[in-house]
Amino acid sequence: xxxxxxxxxxxxxxxxxxxMIPIFDYIYSRPLYKEVLGYIPEGYEAEAVMRCxxxxxxxxxxxxxxxxxxxxxxxSLRYKDEWGTTYEKSENTWPTDGPIDFPIKSLEDxxxxxxxxxxxxxxxxxxxxxxxxxTENRMSVLGSVRGPFxxxxxxxxxxxxxxxxxxxxxxxxxxxxxxxxxxxRGAQRMAEAGVDAIQFADDYGSNTAPFFSxxxxxxxxxxxxxxxxKEINKTGVPAMMHxxxxxxxxxxDLVETGIFSCHPMERSAGMDIREIKSLYGDRxxxxxxxxxxxxxxxxxxxxxLNEVVDCISAAAPGGGYILASDxxxxxxxxxxxxxxxxxxxxxHGKYPLKLPE
Numbered sequence: 001x002x003x004x005x006x007x008x009x010x011x012x013x014x015x016x017x018x019x020m021i022p023i024f025d026y027i028y029s030r031p032l033y034k035e036v037l038g039y040i041p042e043g044y045e046a047e048a049v050m051r052c053x054x055x056x057x058x059x060x061x062x063x064x065x066x067x068x069x070x071x072x073x074x075x076s077l078r079y080k081d082e083w084g085t086t087y088e089k090s091e092n093t094w095p096t097d098g099p100i101d102f103p104i105k106s107l108e109d110x111x112x113x114x115x116x117x118x119x120x121x122x123x124x125x126x127x128x129x130x131x132x133x134x135t136e137n138r139m140s141v142l143g144s145v146r147g148p149f150x151x152x153x154x155x156x157x158x159x160x161x162x163x164x165x166x167x168x169x170x171x172x173x174x175x176x177x178x179x180x181x182x183x184x185r186g187a188q189r190m191a192e193a194g195v196d197a198i199q200f201a202d203d204y205g206s207n208t209a210p211f212f213s214x215x216x217x218x219x220x221x222x223x224x225x226x227x228x229x230k231e232i233n234k235t236g237v238p239a240m241m242h243x244x245x246x247x248x249x250x251x252x253d254l255v256e257t258g259i260f261s262c263h264p265m266e267r268s269a270g271m272d273i274r275e276i277k278s279l280y281g282d283r284x285x286x287x288x289x290x291x292x293x294x295x296x297x298x299x300x301x302x303x304x305l306n307e308v309v310d311c312i313s314a315a316a317p318g319g320g321y322i323l324a325s326d327x328x329x330x331x332x333x334x335x336x337x338x339x340x341x342x343x344x345x346x347x348h349g350k351y352p353l354k355l356p357e
Contacts, residue, residue, distance in 0.1 A: 005059035005139035009322065010196060013238055013260055013285045017319035021312060021349030023342055024060035024142070026328035027052055028095060035335050043071045044095040046126035050133035050141075056342060060140040062199070063130040065186035066123030067116055068146050069154065071096050082116050085154055094331070102157045110171050115178055118185035124193050131194040142240070143195035145186050147202020148224035151179035162211065165220060172220065180224045184231040191235035198232045198239055199263065200225075205245025207269045214249050222253055229257040240287070244327065245269050248276075255280055264288035264326045271326075274314040285320040290341060292325040296333045301340045308344040313355050323349060 003011065003019045011018035027033065027049060030040045036055050041048035046063045053061035069081040080086045084103030104110050127143060134141045146154075152175045153161035164172045187198045202225065204210050210217065232239035238260035246269040247254070251262070262280070265271040265288050273289045289311045290296065295303055308323065315321040323345040329338055348355055 005137070006134070006196060009059045009140040012320060012322050013197060013240070015282070015285055015320040017351045019351060021316055021321055021323050021345055021351075022059035023323045023345045023349075024053065024058040024062070024140075025324045025338075026062055029329045029331050029333060029335075029338070030094065031331060032329060032333075032335050032338055041095075046129040047133070050130050050137075054133065054137040054139060056338070057346070058139070058342075060142050060196075061130060061134065062142045062144055063126050064144040065118075065183070065190055066126055067118065067120075067182075067186070068144070069099075083155060084113070099154055099157075102155055102160070104155045104171065104175060105157075105160065107168065107171055110174060116182065118182045118189070123186065124189060127190050127193045127195060134196075140196040141194070143187070143190035143198045144242075145183040145190075145198060145200050145228075146179070147183075147200040147241075147243075148176050148180045148228060149204065149221050150202045151183065152176050155179070165212075165216065176221070176224045180228050184228055187228070187232045188235055191232075191237045195237060197237050197260070198235075199242050200228055200232070200239065201242040203242075203244040204250055205243070205247045205269065207246060207266075209246055210250050211245075214253065217250055218253055222257070225254070226257040229259055233258055240285075246271065248272075251276070251280065255283055259284065261285040261287050261322070263322075264324060264328075266326045267291040268293050268326070273311060277315045281315070281318070281320060285322060286315045287322040288324040288326045289315070290323070290325045292327050292330065292333060296325060296329075296337050296341065299337065301336075304337055304340045305344045305348075308341060309348055309355055312345075312348055312353065316349070316353060319351075 008018040009022040012022050033040050033052055036052045050061040069083050069085055072079045077089050085099050086101035087097040088100045089097050130141045155175055229239045240261040241259045242263045244266055262284050265273055290307050295307050
């Protein structure tokens with residue numbers, strides 16, 4: 001039975017076998033937009049993301065809830081966004097910019113802070129565009145919100161937030177609560193607008209280890225992550241997780257929150273897709289794991305084929321696998337390698353699986 005892209009994506013997300021393995025990615029590559037669409041968008045814009053995804057043949061496009069910081073049109077190299085975080089534009093970080101200064105550095109700053117309103121109508125502009133284009137192409141829309149930890153430290157500074165774990169827990173707990181409130185409401189609004197799933201992006205680890213001990217994570221971060229996941233799932237659309245880094249020591253707790261999937265399972269961070277499938281394959285859809293730092297950047301078509309087949313053989317039997325890079329498609333990845341990934345997935349991703357020896 002041939003499925004639509006939307007049916008295929010949701011079937012795999014729910015841990016079952018679709019007609020073939022769904023494919024999607026975060027498209028952060030200007031050369032890819034140029035070749036596929038004929039132009040480079042000014043930033044990560046819903047129209048461009050969805051049109052490019054559809055033309056490549058992806059089953060899903062990813063669009064954020066309006067108000068996630070890190071991008072602003074204009075010629076100014078430095079700017080302050082609505083959250084009060086200061087950014088500096090850089091060629092190396094397109095389509096988002098890097099934070100360089102933060103609004104909450106003390107309890108007094110917190111008490112005087114004015115929180116953005118998640119109910120402003122403009123925040124759904126990109127989502128409405130994405131749903132319209134997805135409907136035209138019978139594909140899925142994955143709405144995105146920022147997770148509690150990432151949203152919180154982007155108001156205080158990363159190292160400063162970790163120090164506050166010990167020196168100013170009132171700031172930590174209040175900021176985590178407030179940003180979770182904002183993105184819970186954002187998730188609710190996106191679900192009402194017609195997205196098919198909602199992914200929260202919250203990086204919990206470096207290439208070698210989590211940023212905190214499992215005990216710290218359970219005490220400080222997990223209650224807020226759990227609340228976000230619970231509220232997303234209550235909307236009737238599944239909660240998906242994005243977390244970079246080596247997060248194996250945290251996965252037991254994260255799975256217990258009720259997440260439907262784990263993305264992107266970074267190879268370079270030691271995320272073993274076979275181990276994750278063995279431990280959680282009956283509870284999680286697995287998404288990603290094709291190396292976007294080595295294989296997709298400098299590998300040839302055979303290298304990419306071999307890694308795609310490795311991912312499929314490890315994670316796809318029985319269903320519950322979505323093919324993607326282990327983070328995103330960026331400027332350093334040749335377009336031919338993006339297409340090689342897609343073509344390998346379509347060639348070897350049909351159920352029942354028949355993989356090369």
